[in-house]
Amino acid sequence: MNIHSRPFDHPDAVELNDQVQLEYAERYGDEGDVTPLDPSMFEPPHGLYLLAYDAQDRPVATGGWRTQDRNDEGYSDGDAELKRMFVIPEGRGNGLARRILAALEADARAAGRVRMVLETGDKQPEAIALYESSGYAPCEKFGHYRMYESSRCFAKPLR
DSSP: OEEEEOOTTSHHHHHHHHHHHHHHHHHHTSSOOOOOOOGGGGSTTSEEEEEEEOTTOOEEEEEEEEEEOSOTTSOOTTEEEEEEEEEOGGGTTSSHHHHHHHHHHHHHHHTTOOEEEEEEETTOHHHHHHHHHTTOEEOOOOSTTTTOTTEEEEEEEOO
């Protein structure tokens, strides 16, 4: 597997984002994640977007982080927010999500961010297990879905 930095609006990123949105819609019975995202949010040094490719150069996994600071959605100064972590079903169980997560944490740390935060949902137990086993702990809710009962927020110090 090869992991490369790509823009959030790269065709391969768009393809995987469409797939993850379908999975969210299926799991939650809605239109998917409607959190407003712009490609510029993931441009270094204020963020990073990664894509993993298999041996046939097909995109199989994705993830990114974006800068967040104290605001009315509950973020804190120095936050890096994890977004769009996703591995296609055929690629799961091979450690791709862990590799992408580690690379994103290292990049956010190098950019001076002090805490990685993420928002997921109660119908994504695999994601929750990944984050908890990677040192993330539940935290006060933040972000677009902070008022939803199904929302689960986690944080991990980067220093």
